[in-house]
Amino acid sequence: MRYRIVCDNQMPVNEPKSHAHIVELGTGDSGGYTRRWRLAEVIAAIGQGDTFYTLSSSTGRDASVQAVNCPVCGHMIIRSSADAVTDNNLDKLPDCAC
Numbered sequence: 001m002r003y004r005i006v007c008d009n010q011m012p013v014n015e016p017k018s019h020a021h022i023v024e025l026g027t028g029d030s031g032g033y034t035r036r037w038r039l040a041e042v043i044a045a046i047g048q049g050d051t052f053y054t055l056s057s058s059t060g061r062d063a064s065v066q067a068v069n070c071p072v073c074g075h076m077i078i079r080s081s082a083d084a085v086t087d088n089n090l091d092k093l094p095d096c097a098c
Contacts, residue, residue, distance in 0.1 A: 002051045003027040003035075005065060007096035021070065021077050026096040027052070033096060043067045043076055054080050056088035063088040 006028050010020040025042060026033025037045075042052060042065075052065040063080040070077045080090045 001045075002053070003045075004029060004062075005052055005054050005090065005093065006030075006033050007094050008090055009096050019072055021075060022090060024096065025052075025078075025090075025093075036096060039076075039078065042078055046078075052078070054088045054090060054093065056085045058087050059085050061085050061088060065090065 004027055005025050008022045008025040011023045012018075012020045022039060024036055024038050026036050028034040046052065046065075046067045053062040054065065055062050061083070063083055063085070065078050065080050067076055067078050069075070078090065080088065086092060
């Protein structure tokens with residue numbers, strides 16, 4: 001399956017305090033999320049061959065999302081692929097509402 005990420009929630013980790021990780025995200029379409037995922041669920045789905053992506057509202061370009069080890073603390077995290085478009089970065093997505 002292929003899932004579009006439309007929002008995420010981040011949580012700080014202990015070291016360093018300014019460093020945060022995505023702990024859950026929402027997938028859906030421009031109308032909002034239809035499913036919320038915990039980070040472990042996303043990493044497992046990626047491991048099983050599912051793909052996740054974000055979409056730029058200004059250009060329509062998508063950015064794939066990968067599971068990687070954090071270079072600061074070593075935890076498994078997700079990140080969007082690097083490109084010249086910034087509004088498709090995971091850090092630029094809105095928070096998922098409760």
